[in-house]
Every structure is written in C-alpha cells, then in structure tokens.
Amino acid sequence: MTSETGSFVKEHATQAAIATPSPGISGFSDDPPPINPRNLVWVALAFLVLAVAIAIDDVWLLNFIHVMAGVLWTGIDLFMGFVIGPIMRRSPVAVRRAMVLRLMPKTLFLLPTLAIITGTAGWFHARQIGLLDVPYPAYWWVFAALTIVTVLTVQGFAVLLPANLLVYFEMRKSAPDGARIGRLMRRYVYAVAFQGLMQVAIIVVMARFVTGL
Numbered sequence: 001m002t003s004e005t006g007s008f009v010k011e012h013a014t015q016a017a018i019a020t021p022s023p024g025i026s027g028f029s030d031d032p033p034p035i036n037p038r039n040l041v042w043v044a045l046a047f048l049v050l051a052v053a054i055a056i057d058d059v060w061l062l063n064f065i066h067v068m069a070g071v072l073w074t075g076i077d078l079f080m081g082f083v084i085g086p087i088m089r090r091s092p093v094a095v096r097r098a099m100v101l102r103l104m105p106k107t108l109f110l111l112p113t114l115a116i117i118t119g120t121a122g123w124f125h126a127r128q129i130g131l132l133d134v135p136y137p138a139y140w141w142v143f144a145a146l147t148i149v150t151v152l153t154v155q156g157f158a159v160l161l162p163a164n165l166l167v168y169f170e171m172r173k174s175a176p177d178g179a180r181i182g183r184l185m186r187r188y189v190y191a192v193a194f195q196g197l198m199q200v201a202i203i204v205v206m207a208r209f210v211t212g213l
C-alpha cells in the first residue's frame with residue numbers, strides 16, 4: 001500500500017461493487033494467499049541475528065545490520081509510494097485489488113521488522129562508537145535521530161499497520177465497502193507522506209553522523 005493509493009481507493013470507492021474481480025485478464029485467478037504466520041520464522045531469525053550482533057558487540061556487524069535494514073526500510077517505503085502507487089492508480093480495479101491482497105501479507109511482516117531492527121541496531125551502534133556521550137550542541141543530532149525514529153516507529157505501528165490490516169480485510173470480503181476503504185486510505189495517505197519526509201530527514205542526520213558531529 002502506498003501514498004498514491006489514496007486516489008486509487010477514492011476511485012475504488014465508486015466501484016465498490018467488485019464482489020469478485022472480473023476474470024477478463026486471461027489466466028488471471030483472484031485467489032490471493034492468506035496472511036501466512038510462517039513468515040514469523042523469518043522475523044524471528046532476523047531478530048536473532050540482531051541479538052547476536054548486539055551480544056558480541058561487533059562494530060562492523062551492527063553497522064552493517066543497521067545500514068542494511070535502514071536503506072531497505074527507506075527504499076521500500078519510497079519505492080512503494082512513488083513507483084508502485086502510481087502504477088496501481090493507473091491499473092484496472094481488479095488488478096489493484098489483486099496487487100494489494102498479495103503485497104499486504106508480505107509488507108505486514110517486512111516493514112515492522114525492518115523498522116524495529118533499524119532503530120535498535122542504530123541505538124546500539126551509536127552507543128558502541130560513543131555517539132550517545134557527545135556533549136551538546138552535537139548531541140542534538142543524536143536527539144533528532146532518536147526522535148525521528150521513535151515517531152516513525154510509533155506511527156508505523158499505531159496508524160499504518162492497523163490501516164493496512166483493515167484495508168486488507170475489507171478488500172478480502174466478497175463485497176468490499178469502498179467508502180470505508182476510501183476513508184481508511186485518506187488517513188493512511190497523510191501518514192505515508194509524513195513518513196516519507198521523516199525518512200529523508202533521518203538520512204540527513206545519518207550523513208551528518210558519518211561525516212562527524
């Protein structure tokens with residue numbers, strides 16, 4: 001789901017009677033897989049690697065995990081918002097529904113995991129290299145990073161995740177309530193736009209960390 005999906009859902013709202021999407025696309029079967037709890041195994045594995053990196057206190061490994069998770073989180077968010085979103089907006093309703101119903105069960109596991117790993121690894125890596133002990137005014141940069149990542153994570157869990165789930169379950173219904181999806185998506189779109197801005201802001205702070213406070 002993306003920032004562009006607001007308009008697609010608005011449009012979707014007017015076409016709410018998509019009980020079962022048209023089988024007009026040859027070979028297209030709208031039988032999306034359900035949310036698979038087995039993905040939690042991958043989530044647990046990722047947290048295990050993070051826990052090991054923290055426990056052995058390896059600077060390189062923690063830096064790698066932090067940067068990798070951070071660029072994936074930011075990159076996927078921006079890609080979804082500015083590439084997948086516009087593509088979906090211009091696609092037939094049945095295709096959009098099919099995409100959402102397949103994307104959501106993946107992003108549901110992927111994005112919260114990346115968010116938690118980025119913030120946690122960032123905190124421990126900052127501690128390792130002494131960034132948490134720098135004096136003010138340099139510490140304001142650290143304060144900015146911690147504030148932004150907290151806002152991003154809380155908003156992700158309190159706004160984006162529930163909105164994603166509600167839209168997903170509504171779309172799975174045989175007769176989705178387009179108006180409800182539209183309402184949910186409008187709230188969602190503002191949150192995603194704000195997340196995009198914050199994601200870019202934190203990369204500015206990160207570049208500052210790397211070039212020296």
Ligand code: HEM
Nearest residue numbers: 067070074118122123125126145146149202206207209210
């Ligand atoms: C959305 C959240 C975050 C993202 C996407 C992110 C991303 C990045 C990236 C891409 C780098 C490498 C920068 C470069 O090489 O130019 C980096 C480095 C770093 N980040 Fe973050 N980061 C995030 C949050 C945090 C937080 C909350 C902290 C903790 C205060 C933190 C601490 C660090 C540290 C210590 C480095 C390495 C600095 C150095 O090597 O001198 N990051 N981060």
